[in-house]
Amino acid sequence: MIPFSETILEWYAANGRDLPWRHTRDPYAIWLSEIILQQTRIAQGQAYWERFMAAFPNVKALASASEDEVLRLWQGLGYYSRARNLHAAARQIVELGAFPDTIEGIRRLKGVGDYTAAAIGSIAFGLPAAVVDGNVYRVLARHFGIVTPVGSTAAKKEFSELARKLLPTDRPGDFNQGMMDFGAVQCTPVSPACLLCPLADSCTALATGQVDRLPVKEKGTAVQTRRFDYIYLRFRGRTAIRRRGPGDIWQGLYEPVVREPGPRDGAGEKDLLLLRAGVKHQLTHRTLLADFYLWTPQEEPDLPEGYVWIEEAELDRYAKPRLFELLLESLPG
Ligand code: SF4
Missing domain, CATH: 1.10.340.30 (Hypothetical protein; domain 2)
Structure with missing residues (x-):
């Protein structure tokens, strides 16, 4: 040998x-x-x-x-x-x-x-x-x-x-x-x-x-940063989640309301409470930066496409990405 x-x-x-x-x-x-x-x-x-x-x-x-x-x-x-x-x-x-x-x-x-x-x-x-x-x-x-x-x-x-x-x-x-x-x-x-x-x-x-x-390394792929807001909707003991579709990260997992940050017109913003800003999550070629919000509207809102209402107590039954877990840990009460 x-x-x-x-x-x-x-x-x-x-x-x-x-x-x-x-x-x-x-x-x-x-x-x-x-x-x-x-x-x-x-x-x-x-x-x-x-x-x-x-x-x-x-x-x-x-x-x-x-x-x-x-x-x-x-x-x-x-x-x-x-x-x-x-x-x-x-x-x-x-x-x-x-x-x-x-x-x-x-x-x-x-x-x-x-x-x-x-x-x-x-x-x-x-x-x-x-x-x-x-x-x-x-x-x-x-x-x-x-x-x-x-x-x-x-x-x-x-x-x-x-x-x-x-x-x-x-x-x-x-x-x-x-x-x-x-x-x-x-x-x-x-x-x-x-x-x-x-x-x-x-x-x-x-x-x-x-x-x-040694070993000699090739230059790596540049890491991109993606920012978004993660919004926990709370209305009469229920929240809204959506199952992520194919073609992106976290396929098949459930997420809260998500929006890309951009200019706001102020409508509805008064019901939003910022819980944590700039929460970082590292993926292989991407850095995710999320702001966490709690949204407690006065009246039942129309849900964005693909979302369903569930009882908050039932959240445990759904597979979630780590960032969603962190959002849940940031919630008051
Ligand atoms: S094989 Fe690795 S650990 Fe062993 S002498 Fe060479 S460099 Fe050092």
Whole structure:
């Protein structure tokens, strides 16, 4: 075996993180963990994985749940398209009759890209597919001194080919998980533990003083800012909400009355109470800035399109984005 790969496997055996989905070969449990961890830290993701496994112990249970139930359980994790895809993929699997056991088959599930397919395939079925994520880019770029900017198509090809060559075909799952953990625990983005690193003797970045410069990053996409007002309507114990449609963030979640800030004519403004201004919420390529208001009209207002009245006491039953939760926490009484 290639010495690099052997070292990673040994390191993983001694230092790998003990996580509940690592004690099973059940592809459903492993798939669920991979989808949850796509954009979530392990500490937070583990609690959600446990909740999902308790509520939906197998793929049939998940497939027969309603989308609202799945979104509610997902609430707080963000990137809700993952939850919708998870639900759709559960139905795909039930239709197939069994969890697909080839990389191509797994890749066809909704919400599964190359990385996730390789992770599930190697861990659950021992398929020889190498994962390439941020951790893997960093470890490989440093150890082998690769200066190709990550994020480019050329880098994807170069790093994937190298990872494939390094992959021990008899233990692909352990190697992939070892690489992820090694990147997360040992060869970290800032202050990697080079002094105690079992790869120190062969590490190009360490030998050439480039640890802080590798991996080379491409310039990121500019982050846009979007401003809006979030308005909680309160009229005789009821409030108004709307389910968000497709094609934008938070699809399928419920929101209060929303308006883009702009010049006002003053009509109706007297019933509005500003609760909090400039509440910031960060998404991948967007910063949201919201002002929170409480609106207590004297007479029943006409609702904007798509809104329905619900009892305030029933709000708990609806899946909401984090910002809406914050608005509810800002309400008086
Ligand atoms: S020596 Fe440092 S930079 Fe090189 S692989 Fe080890 S932790 Fe990473």
